[in-house]
Amino acid sequence: MSETESQATASSLQICRIMRPDDANIVGNVHGGTILKMIEEAGCIIGTRHCNTQPGDRCAAQLARVERTDFLYPMFIGEVAHVSAEITYTSNHSVEVQVQVMSENILTGSMKMTNRATLWYVPFSLKDVGKVTEVPPIKYANPEQEEEGKKRYEAQKMERLETKERNGEQLMPVSAPEPYTVGFSQSSLIHLVGPSDCTLHGFVRGGVTMKLMDEVAGIVAARHCKTNIVTASVDAINFHRKIMKGCVVTVSGRATFTSNKSMEIEVFVDADPLIEAEKEKYRAVTAFFTYISLDKENKPLPIPALKLEGEEDQKHFEEGKARYLQNKAKRLADKQRQQ
Amino acid sequence: MSETESQATASSLQICRIMRPDDANIVGNVHGGTILKMIEEAGCIIGTRHCNTQPGDRCAAQLARVERTDFLYPMFIGEVAHVSAEITYTSNHSVEVQVQVMSENILTGSMKMTNRATLWYVPFSLKDVGKVTEVPPIKYANPEQEEEGKKRYEAQKMERLETKERNGEQLMPVSAPEPYTVGFSQSSLIHLVGPSDCTLHGFVRGGVTMKLMDEVAGIVAARHCKTNIVTASVDAINFHRKIMKGCVVTVSGRATFTSNKSMEIEVFVDADPLIEAEKEKYRAVTAFFTYISLDKENKPLPIPALKLEGEEDQKHFEEGKARYLQNKAKRLADKQRQQ
Amino acid sequence: MSETESQATASSLQICRIMRPDDANIVGNVHGGTILKMIEEAGCIIGTRHCNTQPGDRCAAQLARVERTDFLYPMFIGEVAHVSAEITYTSNHSVEVQVQVMSENILTGSMKMTNRATLWYVPFSLKDVGKVTEVPPIKYANPEQEEEGKKRYEAQKMERLETKERNGEQLMPVSAPEPYTVGFSQSSLIHLVGPSDCTLHGFVRGGVTMKLMDEVAGIVAARHCKTNIVTASVDAINFHRKIMKGCVVTVSGRATFTSNKSMEIEVFVDADPLIEAEKEKYRAVTAFFTYISLDKENKPLPIPALKLEGEEDQKHFEEGKARYLQNKAKRLADKQRQQ
Known part of the structure; x- marks a missing residue:
C-alpha cells in the first residue's frame, strides 16, 4: 500500500x-x-x-x-x-x-x-x-x-x-427496598418484537418468549444471590394467548420462594399491541423458574433466605414451598422406579 | 436418499x-x-x-x-x-x-x-x-x-x-394510568451486558447504550402516539460514568414535552454491578430524544398533547419547551447564515 | 458531493x-x-x-x-x-x-x-x-x-x-464413530431461515450460507483435531439453487482428506421448503473447506491422519489429495511468477 x-x-x-x-x-x-x-x-x-x-x-x-x-x-x-x-x-x-x-x-x-x-x-x-x-x-x-x-x-x-x-442531584425517585426482600430483586424488561422474533404467521416464537423469561428470572436471581446463578428447572409453561409482531412485551419477575439450595422466581409476560389503539394490554404467559447458585468449581452454594413482607409474600412463599416439596417427592419417586 | x-x-x-x-x-x-x-x-x-x-x-x-x-x-x-x-x-x-x-x-x-x-x-x-x-x-x-x-x-x-x-384472575396489580399522561407511556427495560456489547476494556460501547436508549424512547413515543414514530433528534449526551461487563443496565424513559409535531422523551441509564455486592447502583447517562409521528407517506402527523399531572410534570414540560424553542431558534439562525 | x-x-x-x-x-x-x-x-x-x-x-x-x-x-x-x-x-x-x-x-x-x-x-x-x-x-x-x-x-x-x-449424485452415508474416522467427526446443523438472512427477493444471502458452512466445517475439524483450528482456504463454491425465506437449511460436513498440516472437509447445504408440500428437499450448495490446527503461538500443528473405512472414504481421500496437490502446485507457480 x-x-x-x-x-x-x-x-x-x-x-x-x-x-x-x-x-x-x-x-x-x-x-x-x-x-x-x-x-x-x-x-x-x-x-x-x-x-x-x-x-x-x-x-x-x-x-x-x-x-x-x-x-x-x-x-x-x-x-x-x-x-x-x-x-x-x-x-x-x-x-x-x-x-x-x-x-x-x-x-x-x-x-x-x-x-x-x-x-x-x-x-x-x-x-x-x-x-x-x-x-x-x-x-x-x-x-x-x-x-x-x-x-x-x-x-x-x-x-x-x-x-x-445536575446529574448528581436529579436521581429518579427510587424506593430503596431492603436486601433479600421480594421488592429488592424484582425486575422487569420491555422488548419490542422484531421480525426475527416471529414465525411465518407474524407471531412471536415460543422460544423467544422463554429466552426473555429466563433473562428476567436470571437477573432476579443474581440480584438476590450476588453470585453465579444458573437455571435448574422451569415449571410447565402454557402459552394461552399469542403475541404479534409490533407488540411491546413486558416481562416481569419476582422471587416467590427460597429453599437451602434453590430459589423460585415467578415470571409474567404481558403483551401490549402498541399501534392498535383499541386493543388492550393482556397477560400472555406466566411460569416458575428455579435457580441455583454455583461457586467457582460449579458446586451449589447456599441461597440467602427470602425476607417476607406482608401477607401476599407469605402466601406466594407457601405456594412455592408446596411446589418445591411436590417436585422433590416426584424426583425421589422417579429415582426409586428406575432402580 | x-x-x-x-x-x-x-x-x-x-x-x-x-x-x-x-x-x-x-x-x-x-x-x-x-x-x-x-x-x-x-x-x-x-x-x-x-x-x-x-x-x-x-x-x-x-x-x-x-x-x-x-x-x-x-x-x-x-x-x-x-x-x-x-x-x-x-x-x-x-x-x-x-x-x-x-x-x-x-x-x-x-x-x-x-x-x-x-x-x-x-x-x-x-x-x-x-x-x-x-x-x-x-x-x-x-x-x-x-x-x-x-x-x-x-x-x-x-x-x-x-x-x-387461574390466569384470568391472577393479573398483577397494574395501576392503569390515563392515556396521554406521563405515567401512561413511561417505560423501562433491563439489559444484561454481554461480551459483544463491550470494548477491549470490558466497558459497554457508547453505541450500545445509545441503541438501548433509542429503543426505550421509541416505545414511550409509540405508546403515546399509537402511530409510526421515528427519531428526529437526540440532545447532547454525556457519558459520565462507565458501565462494566456483567452489569445490569436499566434504561427508563418518560415523556417530558409535546409540541404540535414533535415530542421529547427523557431517558435515564442506570447501571447495577450485579455480582460485586459492595458497589452501588449508579446513574450512568441521561439524554433527551425527540420523536415525530409519520403517516403512510412519511409526512408528519400531529402529536396528542401531553396531559400534565402535578408540579413535577409541569416543571419538566416548561424545561422541555425552553429546549424546543432554543433548538428552533438555532435551526433558523443556521438556515439564515447558510443563505 | x-x-x-x-x-x-x-x-x-x-x-x-x-x-x-x-x-x-x-x-x-x-x-x-x-x-x-x-x-x-x-x-x-x-x-x-x-x-x-x-x-x-x-x-x-x-x-x-x-x-x-x-x-x-x-x-x-x-x-x-x-x-x-x-x-x-x-x-x-x-x-x-x-x-x-x-x-x-x-x-x-x-x-x-x-x-x-x-x-x-x-x-x-x-x-x-x-x-x-x-x-x-x-x-x-x-x-x-x-x-x-x-x-x-x-x-x-x-x-x-x-x-x-456432479452435484446430483453425492449423498452422505451415516455410520458409527471410531476416533479419526470420517464418521467420528461428521456433523450437521439445521437453521430456520429468518427475515434478516434474506435479500430483497426473500432469498438467503450467499454470505449467510457460507457462514453456516464454515461453522459446520469448523466443528468437524475441531472434533477431529481437538485443538484450535482455523479456516485456511475455501474451494470454489457454486450456488446452483436459491433458498427461500421459511426454508429449513441442513448443513452437513465430513472430513475427506488430511495432509501433514491441513485437513479438507466437504460441506453440503440442503434446503427443505418446510411448508410447501409439493416441493422436495434439494441440494443447494456444496464446497470444500481446508482447515489448519494452531498452537498457542499460532504456529501450525500436525493433523492426525484420517482413518479410512471402505471404498467410498478411499475414493474421497484420493480426490481430496488430487485437489491438495493441484493447489500446492498452483501456489508454487504463483510464487515463482511473482518473483
Whole structure:
C-alpha cells in the first residue's frame, strides 16, 4: 500500500452496511438507535486508531459525549448506510470526531445525507485501568480550523461539567427496598418484537418468549444471590394467548420462594399491541423458574433466605414451598422406579 | 436418499450449534434461555414439517405448552449443544414433541445429557388466521406407546384448562394510568451486558447504550402516539460514568414535552454491578430524544398533547419547551447564515 | 458531493467493522465464516448497485459463485476488518467482483492482507421472479484487462456446469464413530431461515450460507483435531439453487482428506421448503473447506491422519489429495511468477 493511502486511513474512515428487517420497525423505518450505533462504531475505531499512533501505553478510546444530532431523513430497509468519520480536533486528552451518514438507494442510485454527528472520545490506558493517556495532535489545514475546534472543545467541556453536577442531584425517585426482600430483586424488561422474533404467521416464537423469561428470572436471581446463578428447572409453561409482531412485551419477575439450595422466581409476560389503539394490554404467559447458585468449581452454594413482607409474600412463599416439596417427592419417586 | 432415511427425517430432527460468548454469562455458563430457545426451534421445525405432510391448507405449528423441564448439568462456552427432537404423540389438533439436549466438549469428546423436554404444538392455517388445522396421525411402534401418549395428552389438556382459568384472575396489580399522561407511556427495560456489547476494556460501547436508549424512547413515543414514530433528534449526551461487563443496565424513559409535531422523551441509564455486592447502583447517562409521528407517506402527523399531572410534570414540560424553542431558534439562525 | 466522489462510489466500495467476541472462537481467532459473510455483503452491495445504473427493471444481484479463497493470516477479536470490493468484469448477465480483506490492529497500527476473493453475481428482476436482467458494461483501463476478465468468465462458466452435474449424485452415508474416522467427526446443523438472512427477493444471502458452512466445517475439524483450528482456504463454491425465506437449511460436513498440516472437509447445504408440500428437499450448495490446527503461538500443528473405512472414504481421500496437490502446485507457480 502506498504511503498516501496509509495517511488517508489514519484520519478518516468509511463504514457501510445494508439495512435489514431487524434494523427497522414494522413499517420499514430504520431505528435511530441502529444509526447511532454505527456512528459510534466509526468514531470508536478512528479515535482508538489515532490515539495509538505514537509510542507508549496502548489505549482504547472511550466515548465521553455526543453533541446534539438531527435525523434529517428517514432511512429504509434495503438501503445502504454510509458512515464516514473524520478527526477534526484534538486536545491533550480528548479527540473530536465528526461523522456523516448518507443513505443510498442502490436500486435508484439516489443518495441523501441523513445525519451529521460530533463525538468526543477520551483515551484510556489498557494497562492501568482508569488512566487517561496523551492524545497525539493532528495537523490543521489552517489556524482558523484549529481555533474553531478549540472553541467547540471549550464549549462542550463547560457543558459537561454543568450536566455532571445536575446529574448528581436529579436521581429518579427510587424506593430503596431492603436486601433479600421480594421488592429488592424484582425486575422487569420491555422488548419490542422484531421480525426475527416471529414465525411465518407474524407471531412471536415460543422460544423467544422463554429466552426473555429466563433473562428476567436470571437477573432476579443474581440480584438476590450476588453470585453465579444458573437455571435448574422451569415449571410447565402454557402459552394461552399469542403475541404479534409490533407488540411491546413486558416481562416481569419476582422471587416467590427460597429453599437451602434453590430459589423460585415467578415470571409474567404481558403483551401490549402498541399501534392498535383499541386493543388492550393482556397477560400472555406466566411460569416458575428455579435457580441455583454455583461457586467457582460449579458446586451449589447456599441461597440467602427470602425476607417476607406482608401477607401476599407469605402466601406466594407457601405456594412455592408446596411446589418445591411436590417436585422433590416426584424426583425421589422417579429415582426409586428406575432402580 | 433411501426410503428408510426419508421416514426418519420426517419424524425426528437434530440441531447442533457451538455455544458462544453471547450465549452465556460472564463466568461461561450458558443461559437456560439459550437452551430453551434451541429446544423450541427444533420443536417448531419438526412440528410444522409434520403438520404439512398431507394435502390441504399449509400451516405453522404454534407452541401451546412446555412441560416441566430440568437442567441436569451446566453447559459452557465452546461446547456443542446437540438438540434432538422427535414426534411422540398426535391428537386431532395437537402434536407432542420430545426433545433431548446433549452437551459435547469437542476437545475432550465427553458428552452429557443436560435436558429432556416435552412440548405441545397446535397447527394454525397460514390462510385463515386463527383456524386450527387437522394433524396427520403418526404410526406407533405398539399400542402401549399410543396409550401412554394419550394419557399425557389428557393430563396436559386438563392442566392447561385449569391454568387458563387461574390466569384470568391472577393479573398483577397494574395501576392503569390515563392515556396521554406521563405515567401512561413511561417505560423501562433491563439489559444484561454481554461480551459483544463491550470494548477491549470490558466497558459497554457508547453505541450500545445509545441503541438501548433509542429503543426505550421509541416505545414511550409509540405508546403515546399509537402511530409510526421515528427519531428526529437526540440532545447532547454525556457519558459520565462507565458501565462494566456483567452489569445490569436499566434504561427508563418518560415523556417530558409535546409540541404540535414533535415530542421529547427523557431517558435515564442506570447501571447495577450485579455480582460485586459492595458497589452501588449508579446513574450512568441521561439524554433527551425527540420523536415525530409519520403517516403512510412519511409526512408528519400531529402529536396528542401531553396531559400534565402535578408540579413535577409541569416543571419538566416548561424545561422541555425552553429546549424546543432554543433548538428552533438555532435551526433558523443556521438556515439564515447558510443563505 | 463532487462528481468524482459519485463515480468512485459507483465502482468500488469499502466496508469495515471491529471484530467482536461472537465473531471468533474461544481462543480469539475470527471465524472464516464471519469474513466470508462480510466479503459477500460488499459484493452484493456493489453488484446490485452496478446492475441498477441503467433504466429498466430494478434488480438484485444474487451470488452465483465464489472462486477459491485463501485465508493468509488469522484475524483476532478487537482488530478492524477492512473489506474493499471492485467490479472487475461484466458479461451480459453476470458481474465479477474482486474483494480484498485487510486486518488492522488499531493498537499497533499494523495492517495485513488476510484474504483476496473473486465472486460472480447474476442480477434477478425484482418484478418478474426468476427473470435475469441485462448487466451494463464497465469501462476497462485497457484491452488486456477485458481480455483477461473474459478468460476468467469462460473458465468459471465451464466449471459451474461441471459441478452442477456432479452435484446430483453425492449423498452422505451415516455410520458409527471410531476416533479419526470420517464418521467420528461428521456433523450437521439445521437453521430456520429468518427475515434478516434474506435479500430483497426473500432469498438467503450467499454470505449467510457460507457462514453456516464454515461453522459446520469448523466443528468437524475441531472434533477431529481437538485443538484450535482455523479456516485456511475455501474451494470454489457454486450456488446452483436459491433458498427461500421459511426454508429449513441442513448443513452437513465430513472430513475427506488430511495432509501433514491441513485437513479438507466437504460441506453440503440442503434446503427443505418446510411448508410447501409439493416441493422436495434439494441440494443447494456444496464446497470444500481446508482447515489448519494452531498452537498457542499460532504456529501450525500436525493433523492426525484420517482413518479410512471402505471404498467410498478411499475414493474421497484420493480426490481430496488430487485437489491438495493441484493447489500446492498452483501456489508454487504463483510464487515463482511473482518473483
